[in-house]
Amino acid sequence: MGRTPLRVWATPTLHAPPRAAPPQVVQRQLSSEERVDKKDDSPVTVADYGAQAIVAWSLQRSDPSSRLSMVAEEDSAELSSPAGRPMLERITQLINSVLADAGEAAQLSPEEVLGLIDLGGSQGGPTGRHWVLDPIDGTRGFVGMRQYSVCLGMIQDGEVVLGVLGCPNLPQGSVADDDGGDGAAARCGQEGVGCLFSAHRGAGAFATPLWDDAAAPVRIVVADVADPGGARFMESVESRHSSHSTTAAVARELGVTLPPLRMDSQVKYGLLSRGCASIFMRFPPPSYREKIWDHAAGFVIVEEAGGRVTDAGGVRLDFSRGRYLQLDRGIIAAPPALHDQLVAAAAKVAPPAPAAAP
Numbered sequence: 001m002g003r004t005p006l007r008v009w010a011t012p013t014l015h016a017p018p019r020a021a022p023p024q025v026v027q028r029q030l031s032s033e034e035r036v037d038k039k040d041d042s043p044v045t046v047a048d049y050g051a052q053a054i055v056a057w058s059l060q061r062s063d064p065s066s067r068l069s070m071v072a073e074e075d076s077a078e079l080s081s082p083a084g085r086p087m088l089e090r091i092t093q094l095i096n097s098v099l100a101d102a103g104e105a106a107q108l109s110p111e112e113v114l115g116l117i118d119l120g121g122s123q124g125g126p127t128g129r130h131w132v133l134d135p136i137d138g139t140r141g142f143v144g145m146r147q148y149s150v151c152l153g154m155i156q157d158g159e160v161v162l163g164v165l166g167c168p169n170l171p172q173g174s175v176a177d178d179d180g181g182d183g184a185a186a187r188c189g190q191e192g193v194g195c196l197f198s199a200h201r202g203a204g205a206f207a208t209p210l211w212d213d214a215a216a217p218v219r220i221v222v223a224d225v226a227d228p229g230g231a232r233f234m235e236s237v238e239s240r241h242s243s244h245s246t247t248a249a250v251a252r253e254l255g256v257t258l259p260p261l262r263m264d265s266q267v268k269y270g271l272l273s274r275g276c277a278s279i280f281m282r283f284p285p286p287s288y289r290e291k292i293w294d295h296a297a298g299f300v301i302v303e304e305a306g307g308r309v310t311d312a313g314g315v316r317l318d319f320s321r322g323r324y325l326q327l328d329r330g331i332i333a334a335p336p337a338l339h340d341q342l343v344a345a346a347a348k349v350a351p352p353a354p355a356a357a358p
């Protein structure tokens with residue numbers, strides 16, 4: 001890849017603190033016309049669509065000779081109708097201002113933006129190369145002025161081999177409880193806030209300040225914690241995404257005494273990889289099907305930082321089966337010394353549903 005797509009939104013001249021960076025400006029100034037609720041009742045904003053189009057544009061440009069396969073969250077259905085036209089025009093305007101600010105000559109039409117968004121419709125699968133994009137993960141966090149991340153992974157023949165997480169509101173050092181809530185808004189745009197996590201399979205995981213192209217990436221590793229008494233666990237802010245009562249029960253069973261650190265989005269995988277917390281648990285409603293873009297980038301980053309990411313039954317996540325993950329109950333990620341204990345605790349507290357009668 002000639003240029004990192006996420007850097008389109010992160011050149012030093014554009015983003016030197018204290019000036020707020022474009023995604024942060026969009027987050028702060030988001031109006032009710034700039035977000036809609038999708039058919040599944042989840043929100044999507046001009047930033048989700050804009051980031052998907054701009055990453056698709058950048059990936060396509062980096063390798064024009066090959067056909068891009070991208071498994072991404074958003075599609076153009078809502079924007080293609082007459083009712084979606086004002087939002088499409090706003091997205092196009094945003095993209096074109098980002099491109100111009102980054103010194104790019106290209107300017108896109110609304111129709112080109114629709115086409116770029118729909119490049120994300122690939123089904124993925126066990127063979128070939130597939131980019132996996134969640135243009136804004138944690139949209140509820142984005143709308144609520146909390147944490148969110150831009151997540152790009154690459155699958156090669158069924159294995160996630162590359163992952164990048166852009167986390168504009170995440171402090172580069174230690175995090176406080178309120179960084180998952182009001183603290184994110186208070187510290188957004190300040191010096192020392194904004195992290196980029198990355199990993200290449202076999203080459204380790206790294207963190208670097210998001211707005212500083214000159215900063216050298218620093219190798220990161222998961223915390224070497226074997227005693228649950230000293231472990232901190234992370235979960236979603238949104239209890240509708242992951243049951244807070246189930247995670248609390250598993251933590252109790254395991255002997256975890258510290259309260260949970262609640263954060264939106266895949267920043268949780270970044271924090272686990274950096275050793276800021278040592279456990280991540282996710283127990284969605286039984287009928288919910290997890291999507292690969294919600295986990296691909298974080299998965300390779302945690303593994304390359306020395307951690308394990310499995311379903312609640314201890315089976316490593318499998319990204320080779322298309323757009324969805326097939327999971328037993330939920331997701332558990334931790335350093336190896338804690339991981340087996342967690343799976344055992346989950347089996348006691350939230351055992352797998354009995355197999356249906358034939």
Ligand SMILES: Nc1ncnc2c1ncn2[C@@H]1O[C@H](COP(=O)(O)O)[C@@H](OP(=O)(O)O)[C@H]1O
Nearest residue numbers: 136137138139140236238240241264265284288
């Ligand atoms: N009912 C549900 N159960 C579990 N996950 C859900 C859900 N509704 C939405 N999600 C997913 O939870 C993701 C956010 O995770 P988290 O809770 O860790 O912040 C959302 O990503 P998007 O914000 O990209 O849509 C969405 O894919």
Ligand SMILES: [Mg+2]
Nearest residue numbers: 042043073139
């Ligand atoms: Mg979404």
Ligand SMILES: [Mg+2]
Nearest residue numbers: 134137138294
């Ligand atoms: Mg997501």
Ligand SMILES: [Mg+2]
Nearest residue numbers: 073134136137
């Ligand atoms: Mg998303």
